[in-house]
Amino acid sequence: MVESQETQQPKKPRGFAAMDPEKQRLIASKGGRIAHQRGHAHEFTSDEAREAGRKGGQSVSRDRKHMAAIGKLGGEARSQKGSPTGEQPLP
Numbered sequence: 001m002v003e004s005q006e007t008q009q010p011k012k013p014r015g016f017a018a019m020d021p022e023k024q025r026l027i028a029s030k031g032g033r034i035a036h037q038r039g040h041a042h043e044f045t046s047d048e049a050r051e052a053g054r055k056g057g058q059s060v061s062r063d064r065k066h067m068a069a070i071g072k073l074g075g076e077a078r079s080q081k082g083s084p085t086g087e088q089p090l091p
Contacts, residue, residue, distance in 0.1 A: 016024060035041035044052070061067055 012018070016027070019027075032041065
């Protein structure tokens with residue numbers, strides 16, 4: 001008999017996703033070390049990193065709703081602290 005969508009249990013993580021986070025980090029770091037030893041890992045130059053950051057910034061800034069939300073949160077935080085640096089003025 002086939003169960004309806006409403007009565008099915010949510011899927012539980014399996015494999016790597018079900019592992020303890022510390023064990024995941026251990027396995028991932030081993031993979032990273034081996035990739036570097038074999039010469040398969042890519043190491044960014046400062047120019048490549050700068051270009052990647054620029055592209056990421058352009059991509060994020062296209063989402064006007066997201067940028068508006070960031071600006072609103074920043075403005076609210078600033079107005080609650082009282083000064084641009086968050087420090088209280090000296091008497």
